[in-house]
Amino acid sequence: xxxxxxxxxxxxxxxxxxxxxxxxxxxxxxxxxxxxxxxxxxxxxxxxxxxxxxxxxxxxxxxxxxxxxxxxxxxxxxxxxxxxxxxxxxxxxxxxxxxxxxxxxxxxxxxxxxxxxxxxxxxxxxxxxxxxxxxxxxxxxxxxxxxxxxxxxxxxxxxxxxxxxxxxxxxxxxxxxxxxxxxxxxxxxxxxxxxxxxxxxxxxxxxxxxxxx
Numbered sequence: 001x002x003x004x005x006x007x008x009x010x011x012x013x014x015x016x017x018x019x020x021x022x023x024x025x026x027x028x029x030x031x032x033x034x035x036x037x038x039x040x041x042x043x044x045x046x047x048x049x050x051x052x053x054x055x056x057x058x059x060x061x062x063x064x065x066x067x068x069x070x071x072x073x074x075x076x077x078x079x080x081x082x083x084x085x086x087x088x089x090x091x092x093x094x095x096x097x098x099x100x101x102x103x104x105x106x107x108x109x110x111x112x113x114x115x116x117x118x119x120x121x122x123x124x125x126x127x128x129x130x131x132x133x134x135x136x137x138x139x140x141x142x143x144x145x146x147x148x149x150x151x152x153x154x155x156x157x158x159x160x161x162x163x164x165x166x167x168x169x170x171x172x173x174x175x176x177x178x179x180x181x182x183x184x185x186x187x188x189x190x191x192x193x194x195x196x197x198x199x200x201x202x203x204x205x206x207x208x209x210x211x212x213x
Contacts, residue, residue, distance in 0.1 A: 034137040037144045040165055041124060046193055047072040047167070049184040053082075058177025070184065076112065076125050077198045092122070093198045096212060100200070107202050108209040120146045120158040121172065 053066045064085070071079035078092040089100040097115050099108040116122040116131050123135065123146060136147045146158040157173040166187060172180040202208060 033139040033144065034132065034135075036139060037137050037146070037160070038127075038132065040144075040162060040167075042074075042127065043165065044072065044124075044167065045074050045190045047187060047189055048191065048193075049187040051182050051184050053180055053182050055178060055180045060179075063178070070182075071193065071197060072125050073193055073198070074125055075127055076122075078122070078125060079198055089200075091198055091200045092125075093200075098200045098202075100206075105203070105206045106209060107200075107206050108211065110211045114211075119153060119155050120148060121155065121170070123158070124167075 048071050049069070051068060051070050053068075055063045055065070057063055066082050067084045068080070068082040070081075071077075076092065076094040078090065078097075080090040082088045087102040089098070089102070091098045091100075092112050092115070095112055097110040097112050099110070100106075101108075112122070116126060116134075120135055123132065126132070134149055136149055138145050138147075142163065143159050143161045146160065148156065154174050155172055156175050157171075159171040159173075160167060161169040161171075166189070167184065168187075169181065169183050171182070174180070
Protein backbone atom coordinates (compact mmCIF):
# COMPACT_ATOMS: atom_id res chain seq x y z
CA UNK A 1 0.00 0.00 0.00
CA UNK A 2 1.06 3.60 -0.55
CA UNK A 3 1.77 6.04 2.25
CA UNK A 4 -1.20 8.41 2.29
CA UNK A 5 0.47 11.10 0.13
CA UNK A 6 1.52 8.57 -2.49
CA UNK A 7 -1.90 6.94 -2.45
CA UNK A 8 -3.62 10.26 -3.13
CA UNK A 9 -1.16 10.93 -5.97
CA UNK A 10 -1.86 7.52 -7.51
CA UNK A 11 -5.61 7.95 -7.18
CA UNK A 12 -5.48 11.33 -8.93
CA UNK A 13 -3.50 9.80 -11.75
CA UNK A 14 -6.11 7.07 -12.05
CA UNK A 15 -9.02 9.54 -12.06
CA UNK A 16 -9.07 13.12 -13.26
CA UNK A 17 -6.38 11.24 -16.82
CA UNK A 18 4.87 8.50 -24.45
CA UNK A 19 7.02 5.56 -23.57
CA UNK A 20 6.64 4.36 -27.15
CA UNK A 21 8.64 6.28 -29.74
CA UNK A 22 7.14 5.78 -33.17
CA UNK A 23 8.94 5.76 -36.48
CA UNK A 24 7.30 7.53 -39.41
CA UNK A 25 6.00 4.21 -40.76
CA UNK A 26 4.38 3.40 -37.42
CA UNK A 27 2.75 6.82 -37.32
CA UNK A 28 1.02 5.97 -40.58
CA UNK A 29 -0.54 2.95 -38.86
CA UNK A 30 -1.55 5.15 -35.94
CA UNK A 31 -3.39 7.59 -38.18
CA UNK A 32 -5.34 4.71 -39.69
CA UNK A 33 -6.29 3.29 -36.27
CA UNK A 34 -7.57 6.53 -34.76
CA UNK A 35 -10.88 6.60 -36.71
CA UNK A 36 -11.61 3.00 -35.67
CA UNK A 37 -11.24 3.86 -31.98
CA UNK A 38 -13.25 7.05 -32.33
CA UNK A 39 -15.99 5.05 -34.02
CA UNK A 40 -16.17 2.61 -31.11
CA UNK A 41 -16.29 5.38 -28.52
CA UNK A 42 -18.91 7.30 -30.51
CA UNK A 43 -21.32 4.41 -29.91
CA UNK A 44 -21.16 5.13 -26.16
CA UNK A 45 -23.67 7.89 -25.51
CA UNK A 46 -23.65 7.02 -21.82
CA UNK A 47 -21.84 4.38 -19.78
CA UNK A 48 -22.47 3.31 -16.19
CA UNK A 49 -20.28 0.69 -14.50
CA UNK A 50 -18.51 -0.28 -11.34
CA UNK A 51 -14.78 -0.75 -11.54
CA UNK A 52 -11.89 -2.42 -9.77
CA UNK A 53 -8.40 -0.98 -10.00
CA UNK A 54 -5.04 -2.67 -9.44
CA UNK A 55 -1.83 -0.61 -9.34
CA UNK A 56 1.58 -2.21 -9.94
CA UNK A 57 4.98 -0.55 -9.74
CA UNK A 58 7.49 -0.43 -12.58
CA UNK A 59 8.69 -3.92 -11.66
CA UNK A 60 5.20 -5.40 -11.69
CA UNK A 61 4.82 -5.57 -7.91
CA UNK A 62 1.34 -4.76 -6.53
CA UNK A 63 1.02 -1.44 -4.72
CA UNK A 64 -2.68 -0.98 -4.06
CA UNK A 65 -6.19 -1.78 -5.18
CA UNK A 66 -9.38 0.24 -5.21
CA UNK A 67 -12.97 0.11 -6.40
CA UNK A 68 -15.78 2.47 -7.21
CA UNK A 69 -18.14 3.71 -9.90
CA UNK A 70 -17.65 5.28 -13.32
CA UNK A 71 -20.25 7.19 -15.35
CA UNK A 72 -19.58 8.70 -18.78
CA UNK A 73 -21.74 10.80 -21.08
CA UNK A 74 -21.05 12.30 -24.49
CA UNK A 75 -19.80 14.91 -24.84
CA UNK A 76 -17.11 15.53 -22.20
CA UNK A 77 -18.93 14.37 -19.05
CA UNK A 78 -17.20 12.14 -16.50
CA UNK A 79 -18.24 11.03 -13.00
CA UNK A 80 -15.50 9.00 -11.31
CA UNK A 81 -16.12 7.88 -7.74
CA UNK A 82 -13.59 5.90 -5.71
CA UNK A 83 -15.19 4.25 -2.66
CA UNK A 84 -12.45 1.93 -1.40
CA UNK A 85 -9.99 2.37 0.23
CA UNK A 86 -10.61 6.15 0.50
CA UNK A 87 -13.46 8.21 -0.90
CA UNK A 88 -12.55 10.56 -3.73
CA UNK A 89 -14.65 11.98 -6.53
CA UNK A 90 -13.85 13.46 -9.94
CA UNK A 91 -16.56 15.23 -11.92
CA UNK A 92 -15.96 16.73 -15.35
CA UNK A 93 -18.83 18.86 -16.67
CA UNK A 94 -17.39 19.86 -20.04
CA UNK A 95 -15.70 23.03 -18.82
CA UNK A 96 -14.31 22.33 -15.38
CA UNK A 97 -13.11 19.31 -13.45
CA UNK A 98 -13.81 18.98 -9.73
CA UNK A 99 -11.53 16.66 -7.76
CA UNK A 100 -12.96 16.03 -4.29
CA UNK A 101 -10.91 14.49 -1.48
CA UNK A 102 -13.34 13.60 1.28
CA UNK A 103 -10.56 12.66 3.73
CA UNK A 104 -9.01 16.13 3.82
CA UNK A 105 -12.28 17.92 2.90
CA UNK A 106 -10.76 19.66 -0.11
CA UNK A 107 -12.01 20.40 -3.61
CA UNK A 108 -9.55 21.12 -6.42
CA UNK A 109 -10.90 22.72 -9.60
CA UNK A 110 -9.18 22.46 -12.99
CA UNK A 111 -9.84 23.54 -16.54
CA UNK A 112 -11.09 20.46 -18.38
CA UNK A 113 -9.18 21.52 -21.50
CA UNK A 114 -5.95 21.43 -19.50
CA UNK A 115 -6.82 18.03 -18.04
CA UNK A 116 -7.35 16.55 -21.50
CA UNK A 117 -3.93 17.71 -22.68
CA UNK A 118 -2.31 15.74 -19.87
CA UNK A 119 -4.64 12.76 -19.55
CA UNK A 120 -5.74 10.63 -22.51
CA UNK A 121 -8.49 9.09 -20.36
CA UNK A 122 -10.53 12.21 -21.08
CA UNK A 123 -10.69 11.09 -24.72
CA UNK A 124 -13.40 8.60 -23.74
CA UNK A 125 -16.00 11.33 -24.04
CA UNK A 126 -14.37 13.79 -26.45
CA UNK A 127 -15.32 14.25 -30.09
CA UNK A 128 -13.13 17.32 -30.56
CA UNK A 129 -10.77 16.93 -33.52
CA UNK A 130 -8.22 19.31 -31.97
CA UNK A 131 -8.12 17.19 -28.82
CA UNK A 132 -7.62 13.95 -30.73
CA UNK A 133 -4.76 15.51 -32.70
CA UNK A 134 -2.79 15.55 -29.44
CA UNK A 135 -2.65 11.73 -29.37
CA UNK A 136 -1.45 8.79 -31.44
CA UNK A 137 -3.47 5.58 -31.62
CA UNK A 138 -2.32 2.09 -32.61
CA UNK A 139 -4.44 -1.07 -32.56
CA UNK A 140 -3.05 -4.23 -31.00
CA UNK A 141 -5.44 -7.16 -31.35
CA UNK A 142 -8.57 -6.18 -29.34
CA UNK A 143 -6.85 -3.22 -27.70
CA UNK A 144 -6.07 0.35 -28.72
CA UNK A 145 -2.93 2.01 -27.37
CA UNK A 146 -3.28 5.79 -27.01
CA UNK A 147 -0.11 7.85 -26.55
CA UNK A 148 0.20 11.62 -26.06
CA UNK A 149 2.30 13.18 -28.79
CA UNK A 150 3.56 15.71 -26.26
CA UNK A 151 5.38 13.65 -23.63
CA UNK A 152 4.96 16.13 -20.76
CA UNK A 153 1.94 14.80 -18.88
CA UNK A 154 1.79 12.38 -15.98
CA UNK A 155 0.00 9.74 -18.05
CA UNK A 156 2.21 8.43 -20.85
CA UNK A 157 -0.02 5.71 -22.26
CA UNK A 158 -3.65 4.57 -22.20
CA UNK A 159 -4.69 1.11 -23.40
CA UNK A 160 -8.39 0.46 -24.08
CA UNK A 161 -9.67 -3.11 -24.43
CA UNK A 162 -12.98 -4.02 -26.06
CA UNK A 163 -15.03 -7.20 -26.27
CA UNK A 164 -17.71 -7.17 -28.98
CA UNK A 165 -17.37 -3.39 -29.24
CA UNK A 166 -17.91 -2.97 -25.48
CA UNK A 167 -15.23 -1.28 -23.39
CA UNK A 168 -14.25 -3.79 -20.70
CA UNK A 169 -10.87 -2.68 -19.41
CA UNK A 170 -8.39 0.16 -19.62
CA UNK A 171 -4.84 0.56 -18.39
CA UNK A 172 -2.91 3.71 -17.53
CA UNK A 173 0.89 3.92 -17.57
CA UNK A 174 2.37 6.90 -15.74
CA UNK A 175 5.73 8.61 -16.05
CA UNK A 176 7.07 6.72 -13.00
CA UNK A 177 6.44 3.37 -14.69
CA UNK A 178 3.44 2.54 -12.51
CA UNK A 179 0.58 0.69 -14.20
CA UNK A 180 -3.06 1.15 -13.16
CA UNK A 181 -5.44 -1.44 -14.59
CA UNK A 182 -9.18 -0.82 -14.41
CA UNK A 183 -11.73 -3.55 -15.05
CA UNK A 184 -15.36 -2.56 -15.66
CA UNK A 185 -18.21 -4.64 -14.24
CA UNK A 186 -21.98 -4.50 -14.69
CA UNK A 187 -21.71 -2.08 -17.59
CA UNK A 188 -24.94 -0.39 -18.73
CA UNK A 189 -24.79 1.49 -22.03
CA UNK A 190 -26.83 4.34 -23.44
CA UNK A 191 -29.37 4.71 -20.66
CA UNK A 192 -30.64 8.21 -19.70
CA UNK A 193 -28.92 9.87 -16.75
CA UNK A 194 -30.23 12.37 -14.17
CA UNK A 195 -29.94 15.94 -15.41
CA UNK A 196 -27.74 16.84 -12.41
CA UNK A 197 -25.45 13.80 -12.68
CA UNK A 198 -22.43 15.96 -13.48
CA UNK A 199 -23.25 18.93 -11.26
CA UNK A 200 -21.35 19.53 -8.03
CA UNK A 201 -22.03 21.82 -5.08
CA UNK A 202 -19.02 22.38 -2.83
CA UNK A 203 -19.89 21.30 0.74
CA UNK A 204 -19.76 23.89 3.50
CA UNK A 205 -16.43 23.80 5.30
CA UNK A 206 -14.42 22.27 2.43
CA UNK A 207 -11.32 24.15 1.33
CA UNK A 208 -11.09 25.06 -2.36
CA UNK A 209 -8.01 25.00 -4.58
CA UNK A 210 -9.17 26.66 -7.80
CA UNK A 211 -6.55 26.16 -10.51
CA UNK A 212 -8.70 27.93 -13.11
CA UNK A 213 -8.09 31.38 -11.61
